[in-house]
Structure formats: structure tokens, C-alpha cells
Amino acid sequence: MFDDKTSIEEVEESLAFLRKVKRKMPKGKLKGVSITARLLPLAGTEFEQYLKVSKKYLGSTFNYDYKIDDPAVRFLYRVNRFFYVSSTGFLSFLHLANRWENRWLKED
Structure with a gap:
């Protein structure tokens, strides 16, 4: 949903898409x-190289970060990320708790 060049319009489009999908999916599947998902700059990918060449890559392979260009989108990302992490708990943030993919794949 987010990368370094995400605009407010793109966020609105993504949210509209998720609302549409939610109406069509069985209850609880989403x-x-x-x-608050961001494009991951995985080692060796074009995105990682782009961030490094453009001097936007911060941190290391295991503790990366990059700045979202649009200040309004950056603020929206950080606020939503804060509430998501707070609501799911610290262990879930570290992926030690059940992952959502397990709920998605589980048959009813």
C-alpha cells in the first residue's frame, strides 16, 4: 500500500479497493x-538498489527504513502503523504470534 512515492490519491484508491473486496469476501477473512504494508526493499531487488542510488535507503538489510516523500502520506503511514502495532500487540509485531495468513487459509 505504501512506498516512497505513494500519493494520497493512491491511498484512497487502495482503501476503496479493500472496501470492495471486503464486501465480497466471507466474514472474517480479511x-x-x-x-500499513510497505514495499519491502529486500536485498538484491531493484527497489533496494533504487533506494540506495537515490540515497533514500536508511539502516541495514535487517533493520531497514526509507522515507515516504509526501509529508501527508508519511504522517498517515506512521499514525496508522502506530495504532496497528498497538492494537495487535508487540509479539504479533515481531511475527511470533499467529500470522494472518493462517486465518486466511483456514477452512471454515
């Missing part, structure tokens, strides 16, 4: 899906 529970726990984070709307």
Missing part, C-alpha cells in the same frame, strides 16, 4: 490484514 480480519487482521494490515493497511
Whole structure:
């Protein structure tokens, strides 16, 4: 949902898409899906190289970060991320708790 060049319009489009999908999915299947997902700069990917060349890559392979260009989108990301992490708990944030994929794949 987020990368370094995400605009407010793109966030609005993504949220509209998620609302549409939610209406069509069985109840509870999208529970726990984070709307604060960012494009990951995995080692060796074009995105990682782009961030490094453009001097936007912060940290290391294991503790990376990058700045979202649009200040309004950056603020929206950080606020939503804070509340998502707070509501799911610290262990879930570290992926030690059940992951949402397990709920998605579980048959009713």
C-alpha cells in the first residue's frame, strides 16, 4: 500500500479497493490484514538498489527504513502503523504470534 512515492490519491484508491473486496469476501477473512504494508526493499531487488542510488535507503538489510516523500502520506503511514502495532500487540509485531495468513487459509 505504501512506498516512497505513494500519493494520497493512491491511498484512497487502495482503501476503496479493500472496501470492495471486503464486501465480497466471507466474514472474517480479511480480519487482521494490515493497511500499513510497505514495499519491502529486500536485498538484491531493484527497489533496494533504487533506494540506495537515490540515497533514500536508511539502516541495514535487517533493520531497514526509507522515507515516504509526501509529508501527508508519511504522517498517515506512521499514525496508522502506530495504532496497528498497538492494537495487535508487540509479539504479533515481531511475527511470533499467529500470522494472518493462517486465518486466511483456514477452512471454515
